[in-house]
Amino acid sequence: MAVISVAADRLPDSVYAGRLARAAGEARARGVDALLISPSADYAYLLGYRAPALERLTCLLIPAQGSPSLILPRLEEPLARHELGALADGLEIVPCGEGADSVGEVAARLPGALRVAVQDQMWASFVLRLRAALDPAELVEAGHAMSALRRVKEEPELDRLRAAAAAADAAMLAITAERLSGRTEAEVSRRINDLLVEAGHDAADFAIVASGPNSASPHHGPGGRIIEAGDAIVLDIGGTRAGYCSDTTRTAFIGDPPPDFAALYEVLRQAQAAACAAVAPGVAAGEIDRAARQIIDEAGYGEQFFHRTGHGIGMETHEEPYLFTANPEPLVPGNAFSVEPGIYVAGQWGARIEDIVICSESGGERLNTTGTDLYRVD
Numbered sequence: 603m604a605v606i607s608v609a610a611d612r613l614p615d616s617v618y619a620g621r622l623a624r625a626a627g628e629a630r631a632r633g634v635d636a637l638l639i640s641p642s643a644d645y646a647y648l649l650g651y652r653a654p655a656l657e658r659l660t661c662l663l664i665p666a667q668g669s670p671s672l673i674l675p676r677l678e679e680p681l682a683r684h685e686l687g688a689l690a691d692g693l694e695i696v697p698c699g700e701g702a703d704s705v706g707e708v709a710a711r712l713p714g715a716l717r718v719a720v721q722d723q724m725w726a727s728f729v730l731r732l733r734a735a736l737d738p739a740e741l742v743e744a745g746h747a748m749s750a751l752r753r754v755k756e757e758p759e760l761d762r763l764r765a766a767a768a769a770a771d772a773a774m775l776a777i778t779a780e781r782l783s784g785r786t787e788a789e790v791s792r793r794i795n796d797l798l799v800e801a802g803h804d805a806a807d808f809a810i811v812a813s814g815p816n817s818a819s820p821h822h823g824p825g826g827r828i829i830e831a832g833d834a835i836v837l838d839i840g841g842t843r844a845g846y847c848s849d850t851t852r853t854a855f856i857g858d859p860p861p862d863f864a865a866l867y868e869v870l871r872q873a874q875a876a877a878c879a880a881v882a883p884g885v886a887a888g889e890i891d892r893a894a895r896q897i898i899d900e901a902g903y904g905e906q907f908f909h910r911t912g913h914g915i916g917m918e919t920h921e922e923p924y925l926f927t928a929n930p931e932p933l934v935p936g937n938a939f940s941v942e943p944g945i946y947v948a949g950q951w952g953a954r955i956e957d958i959v960i961c962s963e964s965g966g967e968r969l970n971t972t973g974t975d976l977y978r979v980d
Contacts, residue, residue: 632719634719636718638724638732641660644721651681653681656678658704660674670694705728718741719741753921753923760960763847763848769841770839790811803842805841813833815948817951818950818951820946847918851942852974853976858978870944881959883934883962887925888929925939936961
């Protein structure tokens, strides 16, 4: 059984105590009696370690009023106490042996509850049992409350995102300095995974290598296609370092690009730069999308840009805020997100440029500092 722990990456206990208190405040503000958080990024954010998601229920219960409880399998209690350290003193830890009614333990701590928020990634089997045990309470999503906490990063989180971005940049510079032609996409992807770890990531999470016509597929899975002269190559890479994620994309070309691709890429470069420049406190997330989309639309490539401009990033590669036209949510200092417009011509080629950007008091801080010009590679 694999257990993922980030004890070495823990912030001071006071940080997690403060997060638990703010989570209870979010529950009160949203009119729910409690938040039920199962193993996930939310759980790690609140407690500072990643518990394994098992077929046995692990549930952090944060009541709107009162002290939190941690209901967990008996065999997980030593791990939890080890990882939590002094934070455990502020929790009621309830170990459940084999066959014990862990759902009943949760319900027993919520007498008379009318509205309970469950963690978005909680297993359906647990949600169904909780719904029966807590009837007639209404079960709602906890994601809105947790997003309100997690989308605004504290300075230690921003520092970890900066370090992860620098490591991703190092890996990108290393792979674009190598010869890519004559190698399969899968081979190059495996090499990028190694480079991500060598550059300081704890784990490589993904390495999209999309060449030739495959570059028109934004989430292409690297395969056996051999990269050759005249190919555009989209390189979208990322990993996890000290619990926080990186994500960056650059586009390369084997040899000299033809004029039509060079023109397409210049439009994309301008659009991505405009979106980065538009970042500022109070600006709607949708405006960042519009800043990129307007340039691409006016150049005649509007139909070839068919995804949002960006997504939040932190302990997960994709989290709030999301940058799409219809999102009116104003950016605030501490938001961190990708800015990644793309243009994709089916059957021919595609291109994408992606940087992680932090919204600061003075505007946007671009964490990825490698050049955004088209990479010419062999």
